[in-house]
Amino acid sequence: MDRYTLDIGGTKVEFRKSRNQIALRPRAGAGRALQMELEALARRQAVQRREPLGTYEIVEIDADAATIRKERGTLRRAASVGQQVAVYYTSDDNIPFVPEGTIYLEFAEDAATEARQAVIDRYALQLVEAELTGR
Secondary structure (H helix, E strand, C coil), X not given: CCEEEEEECXXXXXXXXXXXXXXXXXXXXXXXXXXXXXXHHHHHCEEEECCCECCEEEEEEECXXXXXXXXXXXXXXXXXXXXXXXXXXXXXXXXXXXXXXXCCCCCCCCCCHHHHHHHHHHCCCCCCCCCCCCC
């Protein structure tokens, strides 16, 4: 399980990425089509649908890592899926967390442009605005 630590308001918070849960948001007007896509997935794999989290459908796939990657790719390409993101946990209470919204990153002043872009690419982030802090 991948682990990431973020500094949120001066507090270090560790996020653990779920190995087998994903969050899906349907495209506008495609809610029923997404349901049909999930029914097709359930015919291929052991799947548990969790309680919705906001506008996301939480799906748990009981399979090995390679199969989960394959199924995530299939869902990502589905016309009914507007967004697919990983599910994270911040503690041992098994309450899912789906990251959405704005993330602010601060890089070391001497970080190379290529290194900064590699972080953006690795986590499939979209750069909206870059600011110089003027330290």
